[in-house]
Amino acid sequence: MDGVVNPQELPTASVSELPDDGISLLDVREPDEWVxxxxxxxxxxxxxxxxxxxxxxxxxxxxxxxxVICRSGGRSARATAWLNASGWDAVNVAGGMKSWHVEGRPVVSEQAGAAPEIL
Incomplete structure (x- = not known):
């Protein structure tokens, strides 16, 4: 997964284009970001x-x-390119979790009692 990704050739959707529910979402961020x-x-x-x-x-x-989502769209673009090359139908989420949060979509935390945040 080390190649350069050409954004013009990558299936991409903005958060506002995504359905409100029922989507298959893969988060490729690091564990601390997820938590x-x-x-x-x-x-x-x-x-x-x-x-x-x-x-x-x-x-x-x-x-x-x-x-596929990450913090801002870079890692998810790499993952999307790799998944599509491996036979999956994958779409990069433009702007990542930062855009997800700005759009007011739901976010949860794994930290007991802590408000969710995007790292």
């Missing part, structure tokens, strides 16, 4: 672990794309 704040129902696989754990995505429906 601080993430989308409810998302699957968490850090970018560096994705090749070894890609089988975990089989829980998503085959007839819908996997939307």
């Amino acid at each position: 601080a704040g993430h989308v409810p129902g998302a699957v968490h696989i850090p970018l560096g672990e994705l090749p070894g754990r890609v089988g975990e995505l089989s829980r998503f429906p085959d007839d819908k794309p996997v939307y």
Whole structure:
């Protein structure tokens, strides 16, 4: 997953274009970022672990794309490119969790009693 990604060739959707529910969402951020704040129902696989754990995505429906998110869109773009090259239907979420939060979409924290935040 070390190649340069050409954003013009990458399937991308803004947060405002995403359905409110029922999407298959993969979060490729690091564990500390996930714990601080993430989308409810998302699957968490850090970018560096994705090749070894890609089988975990089989829980998503085959007839819908996997939307990939990170903090701002860079890591998710790399993951999206790799997934598409590996036969998946993946779409990068432009602006990542930062945009998700700005759009007022739900975010939860794994820290007991802490308000969710985007690291």
